[in-house]
Amino acid sequence: MGPGTLYGVGVGPGDTELLTLKAARLLSEVRIIAYPAPNGGESLARRIVAPVIPETARELPISIPMVQNREAARQAYDRAVEQMSSHLSLGEHVLFLCEGDPFFYGSFMFIHERLSPRFPCVVVPGVTSLTACAAAIGRPLAARNDVLRIIPATLPEERIRAELEQADAAAIIKVGRHFDKVRALLEELGLAQSSAVVEHATQGDQRIFGIDDVPDGERPYFSTILVYGGGEPWR
Amino acid sequence: MGPGTLYGVGVGPGDTELLTLKAARLLSEVRIIAYPAPNGGESLARRIVAPVIPETARELPISIPMVQNREAARQAYDRAVEQMSSHLSLGEHVLFLCEGDPFFYGSFMFIHERLSPRFPCVVVPGVTSLTACAAAIGRPLAARNDVLRIIPATLPEERIRAELEQADAAAIIKVGRHFDKVRALLEELGLAQSSAVVEHATQGDQRIFGIDDVPDGERPYFSTILVYGGGEPWR
Numbered sequence: 001m002g003p004g005t006l007y008g009v010g011v012g013p014g015d016t017e018l019l020t021l022k023a024a025r026l027l028s029e030v031r032i033i034a035y036p037a038p039n040g041g042e043s044l045a046r047r048i049v050a051p052v053i054p055e056t057a058r059e060l061p062i063s064i065p066m067v068q069n070r071e072a073a074r075q076a077y078d079r080a081v082e083q084m085s086s087h088l089s090l091g092e093h094v095l096f097l098c099e100g101d102p103f104f105y106g107s108f109m110f111i112h113e114r115l116s117p118r119f120p121c122v123v124v125p126g127v128t129s130l131t132a133c134a135a136a137i138g139r140p141l142a143a144r145n146d147v148l149r150i151i152p153a154t155l156p157e158e159r160i161r162a163e164l165e166q167a168d169a170a171a172i173i174k175v176g177r178h179f180d181k182v183r184a185l186l187e188e189l190g191l192a193q194s195s196a197v198v199e200h201a202t203q204g205d206q207r208i209f210g211i212d213d214v215p216d217g218e219r220p221y222f223s224t225i226l227v228y229g230g231g232e233p234w235r
Numbered sequence: 236m237g238p239g240t241l242y243g244v245g246v247g248p249g250d251t252e253l254l255t256l257k258a259a260r261l262l263s264e265v266r267i268i269a270y271p272a273p274n275g276g277e278s279l280a281r282r283i284v285a286p287v288i289p290e291t292a293r294e295l296p297i298s299i300p301m302v303q304n305r306e307a308a309r310q311a312y313d314r315a316v317e318q319m320s321s322h323l324s325l326g327e328h329v330l331f332l333c334e335g336d337p338f339f340y341g342s343f344m345f346i347h348e349r350l351s352p353r354f355p356c357v358v359v360p361g362v363t364s365l366t367a368c369a370a371a372i373g374r375p376l377a378a379r380n381d382v383l384r385i386i387p388a389t390l391p392e393e394r395i396r397a398e399l400e401q402a403d404a405a406a407i408i409k410v411g412r413h414f415d416k417v418r419a420l421l422e423e424l425g426l427a428q429s430s431a432v433v434e435h436a437t438q439g440d441q442r443i444f445g446i447d448d449v450p451d452g453e454r455p456y457f458s459t460i461l462v463y464g465g466g467e468p469w470r
Contacts, residue, residue, distance in 0.1 A: 010366070017257035019256050020254065020255055021251070021254050025252065103369040104369070104375075105381075109378050116373065124370065127336075127360050131360040134336075134358075135336075135358035138351065142385065143340060144387070145390050147386050148384070150384075152380050152381070159382075
């Protein structure tokens, strides 16, 4: 008997209906379903698929520390990989749920880099929060000859400034606790009116703000800022 | 009776199974289905949904000139919009099929900018060819603190060079007849070994090449080059 296959499956940004037909089919076929549960709390990926997960599924929640503790995170991934590889070695397939898309800034890469040298892996792309945010706002983010830059808010201020200064259009991701820093930069660069904040895109609690309408302080981890080019206001 | 709603629906990069559940539901509910048919030829968007399109659908193929003739394209969109608005005015919903995602470099914007001031519009995001290409290659395109740049190959050589010189990771889209120019640039910048070409991602005729393995000359319009950062080879 050959080994099982690891499926890294994108489940989209939040709305269950944004699952692909392929993700839905695999969820009905693969019995072992693993997913990240930040700090052991509720898993967004698990919540997205809740309406379609079979009762017979065997679930493997993987507690991932979200704090800046690289060693703790490494150990968590090592443990998760051990669990999954024991199933894969027995010829059982394992489906790993990924918020958005598995290979678009996803933590699935830490699973993939450990397991893909040893087991067959199939990656199923999903809808990213990036295009979900543009759809929610109702305005195309990039078109024609625009260069679009995707900028993690976790980068140092200087780097973000340099990227924004030359961008036709930009999406700032992983905003969370970096919101105040990013807003100050957008204001400094005269981009505040061209920027929209989308929180929890396509989820029940989705909110869309102008950059000046957001209260100070930390925002949800799943916040994205779209910076429209051309100097026009985003609304 | 109120006006109908225009639905701009992303149908993903090519594999019918990468339709979202929402796209599949709307296809079964909305009777009038419009789609672009480049130069009156076969429509990729139509082909993607062929297995799930109801027999009762009323189809509205829209012939869009793909040549660099702006005036002809403008007229084609004006005619398409006239057809669609006559249905919308009668309270009939219209579903417009978009390859990939409607607001990610899609031509739906030309429909949306004409119709959204007059009729309710709903945009349903889809899987982009970008993440489908990364899944096909089996390697994450961007991770952690990478800035990802999405660069249309239609841009002048100097601009593409400048973007590539400073990129952590890049995706070059709309490669088509610009392939030779882009390859020469990637070689000049020492990025050839880090670059992979994906043609017709997730379609039956999907192909993945190293940049040096591609024959000279025009490539399919649906070609994307992923440029991996860190100076490592892509394989």
